[in-house]
Amino acid sequence: MEEAKKKSVPVLPWMRSPVDVSLFEDCPLDHLPCLDPRLKVALQNMGISSLFPVQVAVWQETIGPGLFERDLCINSPTGSGKTLSYALPIVQTLSNRAVRCLRALVVLPTRDLALQVKDVFAAIAPAVGLSVGLAVGQSSIADEISELIKRPKLEAGICYDPEDVLQELQSAVDILVATPGRLMDHINATRGFTLEHLCYLVVDETDRLLREAYQAWLPTVLQLTRSDNENRFSDASTFLPSAFGSLKTIRRCGVERGFKDKPYPRLVKMVLSATLTQDPNKLAQLDLHHPLFLTTGETRYKLPERLESYKLICESKLKPLYLVALLQSLGEEKCIVFTSSVESTHRLCTLLNHFGELRIKIKEYSGLQRQSVRSKTLKAFREGKIQVLVSSDAMTRGMDVEGVNNVVNYDKPAYIKTYIHRAGRTARAGQLGRCFTLLHKDEVKRFKKLLQKADNDSCPIHSIPSSLIESLRPVYKSGNFLALTP
Numbered sequence: 341m342e343e344a345k346k347k348s349v350p351v352l353p354w355m356r357s358p359v360d361v362s363l364f365e366d367c368p369l370d371h372l373p374c375l376d377p378r379l380k381v382a383l384q385n386m387g388i389s390s391l392f393p394v395q396v397a398v399w400q401e402t403i404g405p406g407l408f409e410r411d412l413c414i415n416s417p418t419g420s421g422k423t424l425s426y427a428l429p430i431v432q433t434l435s436n437r438a439v440r441c442l443r444a445l446v447v448l449p450t451r452d453l454a455l456q457v458k459d460v461f462a463a464i465a466p467a468v469g470l471s472v473g474l475a476v477g478q479s480s481i482a483d484e485i486s487e488l489i490k491r492p493k494l495e496a497g498i499c500y501d502p503e504d505v506l507q508e509l510q511s512a513v514d515i516l517v518a519t520p521g522r523l524m525d526h527i528n529a530t531r532g533f534t535l536e537h538l539c540y541l542v543v544d545e546t547d548r549l550l551r552e553a554y555q556a557w558l559p560t561v562l563q564l565t566r567s568d569n570e571n572r573f574s575d576a577s578t579f580l581p582s583a584f585g586s587l588k589t590i591r592r593c594g595v596e597r598g599f600k601d602k603p604y605p606r607l608v609k610m611v612l613s614a615t616l617t618q619d620p621n622k623l624a625q626l627d628l629h630h631p632l633f634l635t636t637g638e639t640r641y642k643l644p645e646r647l648e649s650y651k652l653i654c655e656s657k658l659k660p661l662y663l664v665a666l667l668q669s670l671g672e673e674k675c676i677v678f679t680s681s682v683e684s685t686h687r688l689c690t691l692l693n694h695f696g697e698l699r700i701k702i703k704e705y706s707g708l709q710r711q712s713v714r715s716k717t718l719k720a721f722r723e724g725k726i727q728v729l730v731s732s733d734a735m736t737r738g739m740d741v742e743g744v745n746n747v748v749n750y751d752k753p754a755y756i757k758t759y760i761h762r763a764g765r766t767a768r769a770g771q772l773g774r775c776f777t778l779l780h781k782d783e784v785k786r787f788k789k790l791l792q793k794a795d796n797d798s799c800p801i802h803s804i805p806s807s808l809i810e811s812l813r814p815v816y817k818s819g820n821f822l823a824l825t826p
């Protein structure tokens with residue numbers, strides 16, 4: 341344990357003296373300084389009566405006394421409320437804006453996640469007259485453009501100069517939630533889409549977004565939001581496609597709160613994850629300004645407080661029977677079962693649906709499916725029409741579904757980060773949750789080592805009565821299940 345802790349000492353000096361979020365407490369809305377009363381009502385309508393510790397800590401650094409002076413790197417456990425931690429101060433600050441233009445951009449790695457985050461903004465932003473847009477490729481690009489860009493009303497019969505019309509194009513949204521691919525489509529080709537006025541850039545699920553280049557979205561956004569001073573010495577044309585020539589995205593330069601030669605308003609960056617990278621090379625890509633690190637406790641990886649971890653030890657060939665027995669014992673509780681690949685997700689889901697003993701609805705949720713199928717499945721799962729989702733890792737990071745009581749690792753996670761993001765689908769927002777991991781006895785030692793990298797490595801054995809397994813054997817043998825066994 342000690343060794344794991346030692347290894348996690350960050351290389352970057354500013355990461356070594358973080359703000360410890362665990363020293364903060366929930367704060368009732370009535371006691372939150374400077375909260376706009378309209379936002380208080382919007383939060384209450386969402387069923388929120390107090391802010392969680394990470395939200396209070398970020399509020400201090402953004403609204404007061406911090407005033408968004410530094411870029412924020414936020415490492416906080418799954419389900420701790422990171423979305424609202426950035427959405428609330430951004431919306432509160434932008435509520436003073438006089439003219440509508442695109443001022444906040446939130447980037448997320450997947451469409452489902454972007455939809456989820458957009459819903460959080462949409463629940464509070466209209467209360468202060470702000471509009472939120474989505475760029476994820478859910479609808480056609482033309483439909484998306486019409487949602488994002490306001491065209492001037494032209495009178496029929498009058499001949500307009502196209503240049504004038506272009507000048508008149510305005511953003512229809514103040515805040516945009518986007519996936520990198522669609523964001524790049526708009527940057528490259530949407531007339532009137534500009535990052536010229538951008539004040540806030542949020543990179544959520546940062547480690548995942550930095551892992552893949554996604555058409556160089558990050559350097560492009562940073563380049564387009566840089567001040568003229570910063571650009572003077574760099575030749576943007578060597579890096580940006582020619583289409584950028586026409587974009588008016590180079591920002592004015594001014595002096596802001598003592599940070600000489602930074603553009604005004606400075607682009608504030610907020611980057612977040614439950615497993616934030618500490619790799620200097622990766623973080624350098626974000627070009628952070630005077631960053632402040634907010635993290636929870638002393639260990640690098642932290643599991644949700646009310647998560648209970650259990651292991652089930654069984655022979656590999658009996659794994660499906662143990663899973664069926666476990667699901668049976670969980671009854672109708674919502675559960676997500678993780679496998680190691682999209683192929684085994686499909687096979688396992690088919691196999692489970694052959695067991696008549698399981699009187700619950702089980703569906704597959706994987707990157708191999710079309711978006712429309714996935715969205716339908718997720719909706720049914722949220723509504724409780726499906727009790728079990730069988731899933732591979734890629735699609736579930738950040739997913740927030742109320743009432744997921746259990747997570748099952750059918751295949752052992754290879755990394756602690758994977759364990760954290762899988763287990764983090766339960767025990768969210770201070771709720772109780774359980775994570776079960778199926779292991780062969782040879783895997784136990786390595787799994788123990790893996791869990792030691794998190795703050796809570798307690799993982800007792802969850803035993804399934806052998807009589808239950810025996811009772812399932814005939815069904816398993818009689819069907820052609822062996823071919824399906826993942």
Ligand SMILES: Nc1ncnc2c1ncn2[C@@H]1O[C@H](COP(=O)(O)OP(=O)(O)OP(=O)(O)O)[C@@H](O)[C@H]1O
Nearest residue numbers: 388390391392418419420421422423614738740769
């Ligand atoms: N102050 C609050 N009071 C009550 N519930 C809250 C509060 N803030 C957030 N929540 C709820 O907590 C849940 C988790 O929030 P959120 O999705 O932002 O977590 P997260 O930290 O981003 O997790 P992950 O790392 O898995 O993405 C959501 O269902 C959200 O509605």
